[in-house]
Amino acid sequence: MIQILRKLNIATSDIFILILISFVSYIIYLTIKYSERAVGTRSRKDLIGPKGIPIFGNLFSVIRRKTYVQFEHELANKYGQFFTFTLFKLGRVIVSNDPRTIEHVLKTGFDDFGKDYILYEMGYEMFGDGIFAVNGYKWKFQRRIISQLFLGKNFRNLIYTSVIGKSKIVINILKKYADSGKPIDLQDLFYKFTMDTFGDVSFGVDFGCLTHPEEKSQFVIDFDYAQDAIYERFTQPYWKLVEKYSDKGRRLRKACKYVDDYLYNMINNHKSDLKVEKKTVNNLLTLLINAVDDNGKKFNDKELRDVILNLILAGRDTTAQALSWMMYLIMANKSVEDLLLQEINTFLSVETPIPSYDDIKLFKYATATFYETLRLYPIVPVNGRVINLIIFMHL
Structure with a gap:
């Protein structure tokens, strides 16, 4: 792209300004589109939960807490058994304290819910392909x-x-x-x-x-x-x-x-x-x-x-x-x-x-x-x- 612009006799300073404007425009676009949630997530107005900041969602709220569990505990006290929030690069998190939901996900509908690849990648050095990280046949055999x-x-x-x-x-x-x-x-x-x-x-x-x-x-x-x-x-x-x-x-x-x-x-x-x-x-x-x-x-x-x-x-x-x-x-x-x-x-x-x-x-x-x-x-x-x-x- 830069070489094409140079052939058109556009100065280096102009190229830099053009790239900068494009970058800023893209950030503005993301900020407007994801005004209260993490980038890449869908809006869920049907679910209650804390509003986040543009692009990053509720990531910094989690970081400010001593532990992730403390963050969820505070939200559970405020919103009850079912709520949602978003985290940058992780996506939308839906939290349920309802025993029926938990039974469905971990028991009756177990095969429909797997472990997330992002979390698998985060813990690979320690968990590897052990029972905490894998799905399907590997999980069943180890179990x-x-x-x-x-x-x-x-x-x-x-x-x-x-x-x-x-x-x-x-x-x-x-x-x-x-x-x-x-x-x-x-x-x-x-x-x-x-x-x-x-x-x-x-x-x-x-x-x-x-x-x-x-x-x-x-x-x-x-x-x-x-x-x-x-x-x-x-x-x-x-x-x-x-x-x-x-x-x-x-x-x-x-x-x-x-x-x-x-x-x-x-x-x-x-x-x-x-x-x-x-x-x-x-x-x-x-x-x-x-x-x-x-x-x-x-x-x-x-x-x-x-x-x-x-x-x-x-x-x-x-x-x-x-x-x-x-x-x-x-x-x-x-x-x-x-x-x-x-x-x-x-x-x-x-x-x-x-x-x-x-x-x-x-x-x-x-x-x-x-x-x-x-x-x-x-x-x-x-x-x-x-x-x-x-x-x-x-x-």
């Missing part, structure tokens, strides 16, 4: 394999055995603090508990979060950093460009490489051990290595890495947060604490402080307390699906 973990025999031998072992360490830590009279950060303790438990369940390794809290595992450090950095991409439309040249981007790439190297090394070592020792299922990785799909195909190393990491992401934070909220609510409700202690003292003792797998069903009030905690403080407060538009729902 079928993972669900085997929760069958009676596997759960008892693989998961609950590890939970008992780590719980004993937690009890000793709590006893030590109780005897000294010093306060303890329960949420931090629960995060250490779940990380060590999932390390044992997944790989048969001990990250040492409980036994050596002063020597934090580099895997845990980089794992946490990568999660936080990727989450920030949600409010940074140009995260690719920013991260390419920023210290944060370099730190993120380094963290993801360490996590990848750690997992691939773990997978290769585990495969070598299985060939030599012919082990039976003793952790999740063994189960996944031996799994085959409908065509007799096994997971490759990349797929194993993705499945394992998604399970750690799913299990560690959610479990720790659920335990933290439950303890908070118990301490805030003395009557609940008294009834829990009554039930606990009925079935447990100093000699037997942890229930066996078969005895868990006896703790009906504790189970009800945990379910009520999840109702009041859902551990996954936002769940996103798409069907020609982005939909986020509070659970």
